Amino acid sequence: MADLVSHPDEVKVVSRRFGQGAADIDRYLQLDGYKAVQKALAMQPDAIVNLVKDSGLRGRGGAGFNTGMKWSFVPKQSAKPKYILCNGDESEPGTCKDRLIFEHDPHAVIEGVVIAGIATGAHAGYIYVRGEYRYLLEIMQKAIRDAYAKGFLGKNIFGSGYDFEVYWHGGAGAYEVGEESALMESLEGKRGIPRIRPPFPAVVGLWGGPTVINNAETLASVPHILLGGAEWYAKLGPPKNGGTRLFA
Template structure:
């Protein structure tokens, strides 16, 4: 592995007005695009494939391979869709990336669209982050004015339009086929597959859907080469990525490092768990991944290392909780989110998440009933693998793993409220100033 931190995507975040095109170009911005346009589209696909870049949205599927699935003999138009609908609790890497350096994404979109021979690209952004939507729109306008987007890009004869689309606040639209339905103006609900988006995606045409960080990584790969990118990370998980540390951490934030770094190393960079406290449990990839324990601090944070511990790297949202936290309350809050965001299309998720919340509410209030814990596990088993999309699976993961590691806390919910065992004011991250105190 290379140095502990490898700022590539985040290298310009501290620059003054880093989001302006001139400041981006001064750091070598759009040089990768110029290089790519001198290559054949298939050569760009091969380059990304050789780099070992894997999808940064959670699944970790090889990006270049995904691009190669597009049937170029299909007469229909090809589309590139960037999934910027980041909205899972704890996940917070794409929004700061788009806010700090939108041109990193825009350049990646142009190169990626060229590689798959698409003439239209969409960036689907979560509608609530209006400041990000506006910043992306401004960046796209600047790119049009500079000749990087539009008709005859940089005089090469390649045409491309980029559309920034604001979603309407549904977590389910982070699921790629629900996102496509939303883009087409319909209610966002997952589609039955096959056909897969690569064959019949947006407007029933071949479509590539990638995460923000995946696309934003492409310009640096084109500029520096596949060997440079694959020199970072581990054997099967190549490159650098952004880890998001939040919760009871002294200095939470975004840390860009090679895949394979450990939480122990990241906590060392973040000043450790807040003073006077110790780590109780943590999530490796957001609220939809099975929780891990302090004994997993030295697990390599790559796709294989985390999978070996029966969890998922996901979006690399490392939420850290100390000993003041009630695990029952945490999983209840997460499950309330999944219940609320279920699209209702399939019965296991629609009904199952509702029942999970009812039982967890009882346990949090110390009013658990005989058999509640086993009923939770039974519900999780009946949702897992039986829901229409991954939302149902994600809702069950933290519950079943929390019971595995903290069954005694759930059993205490039979007679004692969680707020008595773990007073909630002790776990708050923000300490209120006494009345009259100076700001």
């Protein structure tokens, strides 16, 4: 288990549940867990996309692209299923921020995946965990099972009539799979090598369907935006780059 070190000037957003036992679903619920999904289910998809766009949340995996804008590229109508793919294959030397999220707040990732699905019309999400993080797979598996048991995943989530499935996948330790198109190749059971683009994943992604690919920290930030609002989140960061970042 990772040691947690605080700084006197830090503003906790993604890390606010760290060290509070939030990997347990009942404890997560005590800490406002899954309230954001319920709010999202009562909103129009475009309203969710615009909220995330206005928050200034940018991709936390390195590219820094506006998250809401990325979601808006997914076509509203598609002959093929749409997917949400959480990239938790952090393989850069010395990086371990996503590991902390998976360990201490896995339900925040799940909640972010579901909200992204509601916003884009997807009904399935995949959480890809770095191959070296074997002990985290057990934590994520349990979190997903518990969410299904509560009726937060699967058919008719929260009695809303909306269906959403979440699956986990463990990598095999390949550095290159951190690139989003290589990640999709790996998830499809192929060699994890990058695809030629265009087409881009938002239009042609997993199994040929429109796919949103976001970093684990990005998705874990989304529930906080739904509950706190775009203006609040935007003010936590510099102009056009809202929110906080994890340093690990």
